[in-house]
Amino acid sequence: MKSGLMRAPSPMPGFGLAFGVTLAMLSIVVIIPLAALIGRGFSVGPGELWSMINSRRIWAALMLSFRAALIAALFNLIFGLLLAWILVRYDFWGRKFIDAAVDLPFALPTAVAGIALTALYAPNGFFGQFLGQFGIRIAYTEVGIWIALIFIGIPFVVRTVQPVIEELERDVEEVSATLGASRFYTLRRVILPTLVPALLTGFALALARSVGEYGSVIFIAGNIPFQTEIAPLLIFIRLEEFNYEAAAAIGIAMLVISFAMLLFINAIQIWSRRRIGLV
Amino acid sequence: MYRTIRTGTHSFAQGRFIRTTRDGRVEIDAGGRRLIGAAVGRGQTEVERPSAFVQALASLSLSRGFMWALGTIGLSASLSFGALPPAQAQAQELLNVSYDPTRELYREYNELFTQWWTAQGNPAPTLRQSHGGSGGQARAVIDGLEAGVVTLALAADIDVIGESTGKIPADWQTRLPHNSSPYTSTIVFLVRDGNPKGINDWADLIREDVQVITPNPKTSGGARWNFLAAWAWAQREFDGDEAQVRDYVAALLRNVPVLDTGARGSTNTFVQRGLGDVLLAWENEAFLALAEQGEGAFDIVVPSLSILAEPPVSIVDGNLADDAQRALATAYLEHLYSPEAQALALRHYYRAWDTSAATPEDLARFPDLELVTIDDLGGWAEVQPAFFSNGGIFDQIYEE
Numbered sequence: 001m002k003s004g005l006m007r008a009p010s011p012m013p014g015f016g017l018a019f020g021v022t023l024a025m026l027s028i029v030v031i032i033p034l035a036a037l038i039g040r041g042f043s044v045g046p047g048e049l050w051s052m053i054n055s056r057r058i059w060a061a062l063m064l065s066f067r068a069a070l071i072a073a074l075f076n077l078i079f080g081l082l083l084a085w086i087l088v089r090y091d092f093w094g095r096k097f098i099d100a101a102v103d104l105p106f107a108l109p110t111a112v113a114g115i116a117l118t119a120l121y122a123p124n125g126f127f128g129q130f131l132g133q134f135g136i137r138i139a140y141t142e143v144g145i146w147i148a149l150i151f152i153g154i155p156f157v158v159r160t161v162q163p164v165i166e167e168l169e170r171d172v173e174e175v176s177a178t179l180g181a182s183r184f185y186t187l188r189r190v191i192l193p194t195l196v197p198a199l200l201t202g203f204a205l206a207l208a209r210s211v212g213e214y215g216s217v218i219f220i221a222g223n224i225p226f227q228t229e230i231a232p233l234l235i236f237i238r239l240e241e242f243n244y245e246a247a248a249a250i251g252i253a254m255l256v257i258s259f260a261m262l263l264f265i266n267a268i269q270i271w272s273r274r275r276i277g278l279v
Numbered sequence: 280m281y282r283t284i285r286t287g288t289h290s291f292a293q294g295r296f297i298r299t300t301r302d303g304r305v306e307i308d309a310g311g312r313r314l315i316g317a318a319v320g321r322g323q324t325e326v327e328r329p330s331a332f333v334q335a336l337a338s339l340s341l342s343r344g345f346m347w348a349l350g351t352i353g354l355s356a357s358l359s360f361g362a363l364p365p366a367q368a369q370a371q372e373l374l375n376v377s378y379d380p381t382r383e384l385y386r387e388y389n390e391l392f393t394q395w396w397t398a399q400g401n402p403a404p405t406l407r408q409s410h411g412g413s414g415g416q417a418r419a420v421i422d423g424l425e426a427g428v429v430t431l432a433l434a435a436d437i438d439v440i441g442e443s444t445g446k447i448p449a450d451w452q453t454r455l456p457h458n459s460s461p462y463t464s465t466i467v468f469l470v471r472d473g474n475p476k477g478i479n480d481w482a483d484l485i486r487e488d489v490q491v492i493t494p495n496p497k498t499s500g501g502a503r504w505n506f507l508a509a510w511a512w513a514q515r516e517f518d519g520d521e522a523q524v525r526d527y528v529a530a531l532l533r534n535v536p537v538l539d540t541g542a543r544g545s546t547n548t549f550v551q552r553g554l555g556d557v558l559l560a561w562e563n564e565a566f567l568a569l570a571e572q573g574e575g576a577f578d579i580v581v582p583s584l585s586i587l588a589e590p591p592v593s594i595v596d597g598n599l600a601d602d603a604q605r606a607l608a609t610a611y612l613e614h615l616y617s618p619e620a621q622a623l624a625l626r627h628y629y630r631a632w633d634t635s636a637a638t639p640e641d642l643a644r645f646p647d648l649e650l651v652t653i654d655d656l657g658g659w660a661e662v663q664p665a666f667f668s669n670g671g672i673f674d675q676i677y678e679e
Contacts (some may be wrong), residue, residue: 051581057678124553140537140554223495223538225677233540240414241669242421242439 034255041248052249057225058234062250064154065231066257069210070140072149076206077199078151080157087158088165102158105151110215117148118220140222145230153206160202164195193276197269204265211258281620283633284316292316292456292616293632314456320456349488370402371607376426378500378590379543380564384627385430391623392614396607412541413500420444420595427599427608430592432500434458435659437593446597460589461615462629465650466508468580469549469558469565476556480582481512484557485530492555493535494545496666496673501542501588503667505559508586510666511651515584529676550577561588563628566644576635 041049042216087099105113121128121139128139168191176186214232222228231254238247283293284305295308305318377385389406397403409416409424413432420426420440431437434452441447452459470478476489482490494502509528517523537554539545542564549558550568557580561567565579592615594608614620618636625631625641634642656662666672 008526057674118552121423122548122552122554137588139552175642218540219544222536223540224535225674236540237495239418240498242443243669246669 021215037248037251038255040244041252044245044249048245049249049252052246053253057229058231058250058253060226061229061231061234062253062257064142064145064229065211065254066261068145068149068230069207069213072146072153072210073203073207075150076153076157077203079203080154080206081161081195081199083154084158084161086164088162102155106155110152110213111219114148114216117151117216118144121147121220139220141226142221142230143219144222145217145228148220149210149213149223151212152213152216156205156209157199157202160205161195161198164198168194177213193272196272196276200265200269200272204262207265208258208262211254282317283635284314293621293634312648328355331645335548362565365389370404371604372405373407373427373604373611374425374584375406375408375428375430375611376416376420376424377408377410377430378416378432379541379591380501380561380567381430382408382410382631384624386629388615388620391610395614395617395619396610406611412498414498420446425598426595428592428594428612429606430590432588432590433503433659434589434591434653435663436500437591438659438663439615440595444597446595447593448596451593452591455612457587457593457632459591459593461592461612461621462590462624462631464562464588464590464629466505466559466588467565467581467585467646468561469560469568470556470578470580472576472578473577474580478557478580480507481531481584482516484509484534485527486534489534489557489560490536490555491531491534491557492537492539492545492549494542495538495540498540499542499545500590501561501564502545502559504561504586504588506561506666506673507653507656507662508582508584508651509587511656512582512584525672525676528672531679532676539574562630562645581646581648584649584651587652589653630632 004190044052083102087095087102118125120126120138121131121144123129123132123137123139125139128137131138138147172190173186177183178188181189212232214230214236217230221230221233223233229252235247235250235254238244238250284307290515291521292307292314296308297308297313299305299318300315303318304315306313306315306414314325318413375385375389385408389408393403393406409419409426411419413436416429417431417436417440420429421443429437429440437447437451441451455461457463468478470476477483483489493505494649496502496506506528509531510524513524513527517527537545537548539548542561545558546560546564546568550556552570558568561577565577569577569579592612593604594612596603596605599605599608615624616633618633621631621633622636622638622641625634628644630645631637653659653662
């Protein structure tokens with residue numbers, strides 16, 4: 001029965017052509033460059049590839065990149081949800097302005113963002129001076145990296161969650177309330193489950209973006225090996241040494257880890273969808 | 280005492296004065312090489328007759344510079360006798376691929392050169408310039424950027440272009456005087472006004488209360504000179520005991536809170552962000568910071584020993600389309616040695632060789648200090664892999 005349906009002519013014409021064009025474009029823009037990267041890395045052989053990745057310094061950089069990206073994405077998950085909620089559910093003076101401002105991190109060149117953040121959080125900067133009195137240092141530490149990654153990641157969460165909140169029916173909450181649920185219970189059992197798929201998507205996007213971020217981070221990170229040296233900088237350093245294979249090797253390591261993480265997030269998404277059966 | 284001699288119609292050499300020959304010519308020590316030529320006094324623009332000049336060169340020993348000199352004889356002779364037809368009447372294009380801090384220098388030099396070139400009866404060329412980190416610029420040329428000339432921060436970067444593309448012959452550095460470095464610089468300390476931490480020499484940089492700002496030698500050509508200057512000082516201080524030298528440099532790096540990716544980035548960290556007590560900087564960048572921030576904000580401290588930083592230039596032979604473009608590119612680089620261009624370099628805080636056309640203020644700026652050269656450390660071919668390659672001394676210090 002099912003296979004019979006598949007073979008029936010589609011009511012939407014032109015799938016063959018559209019799919020062909022899509023696949024061709026995707027190949028040119030994404031698949032072939034990534035394949036070239038992987039090909040370059042594997043041209044030296046898996047053993048050599050592993051030896052180029054397997055150094056304490058590269059692991060330290062990879063750990064830092066993924067740890068900072070994870071922390072920034074988690075922060076964005078919570079704060080982005082809050083921001084989206086406020087933008088949708090409350091009306092206040094300047095709402096339109098804040099709504100527009102959320103997109104600005106997308107528009108700003110990341111290097112400019114990095115320099116601006118560094119200027120603010122440096123020991124003599126606007127915030128840095130104040131925090132310095134309490135002995136807190138932000139610029140040139142890992143915390144500085146978190147802030148840069150939070151900055152570039154926040155629009156991803158807000159913009160994926162916002163439309164879903166807008167779609168939420170108020171009467172569902174009202175039903176929940178009339179059945180005697182508290183506000184917090186309603187939030188936990190009614191609203192959040194509906195938002196989970198969108199939140200996970202936003203989280204995954206922010207995470208993926210942060211892992212590979214270079215421009216904004218190198219200004220605010222101290223770039224000290226083993227402390228504040230991110231993996232993309234290490235790739236850049238390998239390129240400066242004209243060592244293309246080693247650069248490709250680190251790139252492949254990042255791709256593999258990112259792919260595993262995104263797969264894991266997708267698995268959670270599928271699991272939550274099955275369990276909740278929504279969206 | 281530096282003196283300038285004329286070695287071609289528009290090429291000069293400068294160096295330490297050795298003697299005046301019986302017929303009035305001057306012998307100098309130019310970057311370890313002895314050259315003899317007609318003396319050029321301040322403001323004196325009279326061109327020596329080529330015949331006398333050829334005689335002068337005949338007395339030169341058959342050194343590496345001789346071949347270069349031979350080339351300039353050919354050029355000067357043909358120019359003065361008009362044997363060479365004026366270069367093709369059509370305007371030529373030339374791309375100069377350079378590194379970051381030379382942006383302002385070459386913007387002015389391009390005007391100066393165009394004036395001179397058109398005065399020779401050539402059509403005005405289209406000169407373009409490209410700036411970025413020295414290593415990245417070298418990579419761009421390797422990957423196909425059509426550079427006619429490269430003017431980079433390190434000889435090693437030009438070596439790499441030659442090795443991986445074959446577009447520059449291995450002996451490129453002997454084709455122009457002074458190791459093909461028309462201007463040089465050195466590494467000095469920039470400290471906060473009044474030098475509150477009392478930093479006077481390299482030994483002070485490993486004190487626990489001192490923070491040092493320097494870029495990452497992996498990504499910045501300038502930082503490699505910083506690193507090598509520190510190394511050279513320690514070598515002298517500890518009588519070449521490698522373990523102690525290494526300990527010193529490791530201690531110095533422990534005092535570095537930020538490794539920016541480029542020299543300008545480090546200058547910003549120190550000047551704008553207020554981080555650190557001392558900035559290891561190109562001398563020209565240090566002067567630039569003084570000029571832009573006003574004299575009251577910073578002081579320059581000259582260490583007892585530093586390194587002669589030679590940013591070299593070369594034509595990219597393989598990228599030159601025809602003889603006309605080659606003539607333009609060659610003249611473009613040779614004219615860098617002219618008194619006017621040298622004065623320009625001096626005005627942009629580079630140590631140029633020819634001081635004959637420079638203003639006294641530009642000259643008075645440069646203090647004398649003991650300078651080691653890259654050759655004292657073994658030359659780039661040895662230094663580059665030993666210190667800065669993957670797993671080299673710089674990496675080892677951090678891995679320890």
